[in-house]
Amino acid sequence: MKKENAQGGISVEEKVSLLYGDGNWRIRGIPSLGLEPLTMRDGPLGLRMCNDANDWAKDKTEPTIGYPSPSLLACSFDPELLSEVGKAMGRDCREHGVDVLLSPGINIKRNPLCGRNFEYYSEDPYLAGKLSAAFIKGIQSQGVGACIKHFCCNSQEDYRMVNDSIVDERALHEIYLKPFEIAVKEAKPWLLMTSYNKINGTYASDSEYLLKDLLRGEWHYNGVVISDWGGTADYVKSHNRGLDVEMPCLIDRKEDLLKGLRWGKLDSYEVNQTAERVKTLLEKAKKGRLAHSDYDEGENRRIALEAAVKSMVLLKNEDKALPLKNFKDVAIIGELAKSLRISGGGSSRVNPSGEATFLLDDSMASCFAQGYALDGKANGETLKIEAVDLAAKKKKVILFLGLSEVKESEGYDRTSLSLPQDQLDLFDAIRQVTENIIVVLNVGAPVELPFADKAKAILLCYLPGQEGGEAIKRILLGEVSPSGKLSETWPLHLSDVPSFGFYPGTQTQSLYRESIYVGYRYYASCDKAVRFPFGYGLSYAKFKYGKLSLSEKAIADGESVKASIPVSNLSKIGSELVVELYATPLEPNVFKPKRTLIAFQKLFLAPGETKLFDFEIPFDAFAHYDVSSSRFDVEGGKYAIEAASSANDVESKACLKVVSDAEFASKRTQLPVYYAVPKGGFLQYDSEFERLLGHHVPFSRDPRSKPYTLHSTLGDIAETWIGRILIKKALGLEGANDEMFKRSILSLPIRNIVMNGYRQKTVLAILDMANGHPFKALMHLLFGVRRHDL
Structure with a gap:
């Protein structure tokens, strides 16, 4: 041990102290090397500058810029924009003396009920990975570290600290690990945060396979791995298996950890490895502090505004109801118009430095009616009558609908996709006096829209940040053409979701029966109707797609193919446009989704302009995870390459032959449900799920029975x-x-x-x-x- 001290220049006591946090927000420094502690803060929706006690109340955090939620930013399909937002947040951090932003969260949106979906990007791993990589690069260009989270399969909030995600190896690698792999390899985040849950029986913080074999071994990640707050299942086992720092830590673990070293329970090699990684991290932070420059809050607010404008999604525009010429004969209705919701509940909640409202001036406020009370405390019938009276006097109505912060939050999942009944009743009442209703949806995740066929227009703003009011105004008035595309599918009904009936599972287990068929991969594969498909979004401009062409007719290992498609703007309105590129296997032996996103590009087209959208398709875009060889491999055969305006709307396609020596036998007889995907979901197919897993679903005993363990919940011991x-x-x-x-x-x-x-x-x-x-x-x-x- 003394020899190690001499070589490393760090005492054993200092090394051990690096294994656990210093209170809520710091990683300890190394005084003997002149390295100061590192400070972290939450930040998916902007820097949450809370006090050291980690109070979540807005009035106990410093005002900072509230940016659009990741659920909205992802709809931009614009890595350059995400990079700019990352740079802005990095500057915010540097201004407030924060070294690491605990962002982005890149978990897959497995089910729209997940309470934390507003913090995440997409149901698609490729899109989530590419956007998060750009965001990370932006943050770290400012000398501030990014921390990607939550690694991995953290797809629910209910019982997140004890639940076991039972997922097959293909889905694990192709869907849930893929965005992390892309982000790690392309952006090299300073830190990575493990999730609370188990994955196939092992807590994420204890998983030697995930943290050492995969993350360190295959992906060559050399950053620091920290636990989620209170997410260390076994603080000795975790350190031995690849966790660097337990966060937070409100007690001194040093004595217990030194005992672990003396007794041979704590691996001294792993302690030394952690010390080196944390030392490197502290050196990066020290260098980053020197990068401080003049801070321009106005510029960062401009970026927040631009991000909101470029990300909002126009879902419907019947009879060209939009854009409006002005708001002179328009009623503005809905509490959310006055107080835009910009965050969900939990650790991402920001205290915005500016007011988030659509009522930007007195003239707009004068034609406003509340319509409903989000907290349910006011007289709803009176509010509805006042709103209907106002609507009857105006030619058009802008109706803001959405959910309260308490409905979408960290810590628990939603139980319904429904909007509040009083809001649905309000829509119906207004519809009795006018058909000209423009709905603005202010939500963090999809909701059912029973009125969709009756509204003239629907604009989705998700959680738009503190500049959201101005962004909505610019789109409604046509100052900017909407260009956002949905980064997640909006189903018709909750019962249409592939994990319906077994999400979020029991307290102890969540069975990922749907495997790789998440989001549009499911809906497209079984031709199931949806309200709005992945990748969908309207524009005020009119575009014409040309013919998709490929540079080669075939592709082999080590090669790439260029795909190009001309698109013309036939209108007098300049607008950005996203073109999506999908791959469809034509005769696969391995079960695969009907359609998989493999590339996307966003360009601005001036009125009358034609531009060529170019894509480079690498060979590994056709790879799937082969369980028998434990690696990604490519099945040869014919694929349709499709240029599309959504996952359901193919504009042009071409055929490509993929040449591969790998051979894969069909498992159609063993796994028929994964080849002929059922429209009714996967609830009734336990036996096939177990064949897919390769073993029986592990037995789960009643957690309320003795003996209790450290992983038992307070609810489990409630009767003691x-x-x-x-x-x-x-x-x-x-x-x-x-x-x-x-x-x-x-x-x-x-x-x-x-x-x-x-x-x-x-x-x-x-x-x-x-x-x-x-x-x-x-x-x-x-x-x-x-x-x-x-």
Whole structure:
């Protein structure tokens, strides 16, 4: 050990102290090397500059710029724009003395009910990976580190800290790991954050396969791996298996970790490796602090505005209801018009430095009616009557509809895709006095739209950031043509979603029965009708697509093919346009989606202009994950290359022969449901799912029965005397009236009590008492952590 100290220049005590955080927001420095601690903050929707106590209330965070949500930014299909947003957030961080932004979140949108989907980019791994890589490069160009999260299969919020994602190897690698692989290889983020959940029986923070074999080995990642806040399942096992830093840490772990080294429980080699990686990270942060330059908040707000404008999606425009000439004879209705929602609940909530509203001046405010109360406290019938009266006096109505922050939040999932009934009733009431209704949707994720056929126009703004009001105005008035495209499918009904009926699963397990058929991969493969398909979005301009051409008729390993398609703007309106490129296998032996996004490009076309959209298709664009060889491989054969305006709208296509020596036998007889994808989803196909997994679904015992473990939740021990005391104390904390807090507290694992400052020996004693072992509890309180506890 002393030899290692001499070689590394860092004492054993310093090395061990790098394995756990310094409070909520810091990684410890190395005083002997003159390296200061590193400061982190949350940031998917902008820098959340909270205090050290990590209060989530807006009034306890410093005002910072609120940017459009990732759910909106992804609709831009514009890596350059994402890079600019990343640069702006990096400058915000540098201005506030923050070294690392805990962003982006690049989990796949497996189901629209996920409470945190507004923080994520897409249901498509390629799109999510490319956009996140651009965003990361932007942040890190400012000398600020990015931290990608949550690695991986964190597709739900309900019981996220104890749930086991049971997923087959193909889906794991092709869908859920792919965006992380793209981001790691292309952008080299300074940090990576593990998820709370298990993946196929092993917690992400404990997974030697994910953290060492895959991340370090195959992807050659040399950054720092940290846990999510309270997401370390076993703080010794995790460090041995590839986790660098446990976050946060409100207790001093040094004594217990030094014991682990002495007893041979903690691997000294891994400790040394972590010390080197953290040292490199601290050196990057030190260099980054020197990059400080004059801060221009106005420029960053301009970027937030531009990002919102370029990302909003026009979903419907019947009879050219848009653009409007002005707002003179227009009623503006809906509480969300006055107070635009720009974030969901949880750790991403920003205290915006500017007011987010569509009522930008007195003239707009004078033609406004609230219509409904998001909190349900006001007299809804009175508000509806006032709104209908106003609508009857105007030629057109702009109706803002959406969800409250409490409906979309970290910590729990939605239970419905429905908008509030009072908003649906309001639409119907207004429809009785006018047909000219323009709906603006202010939501974080898809909702059912039973009124879609009755509205004249629908503009989707998702969560548009603090400049969202101005962005909406510019699009409604035609100052800018909308150019956003949906980065996720909007289904007709919740029952249409491929994971319907088994999402989010039980407390202990979530079965990914749908495998690779997530989002449009499912809907296209079974020709299932949707409300709006992936990649869909209208423009005020009119475009004409030419013929898609390929530079070669065939492609082999190591080669690439260029695809080109001319597009003409036939209108008098300049507009940006996204062209999407998909690959469709024509005669595969391996089951595959009907259509897979392999490239996209966004260009501006002036009135009357024709431009050539060029794409380069690499050989590995046709790869699938081969379970038998544990690697990506390419199946040869004919593919249709399709230029499209959405996943359902192919504008032109060409045939390409893919040449490969690899041979794959069909498994159609063993896995028929994955070849002939059922329109009714995958709920009834357990036996085929197990054949796909290669084993039976693991048995899951009742978590409420003894013996309890450190992974048991407070809800599991709620009937024990110590459980009742802990729950009562937790619900008495400041902020317990928050819906997220209430719904999350019962799913909190016993191990996470350390986040409230309890020593590890106290946590072990609590577990002993829950299991009915008071003497063991006393021993832990008296003598602390023992050898068998590590």
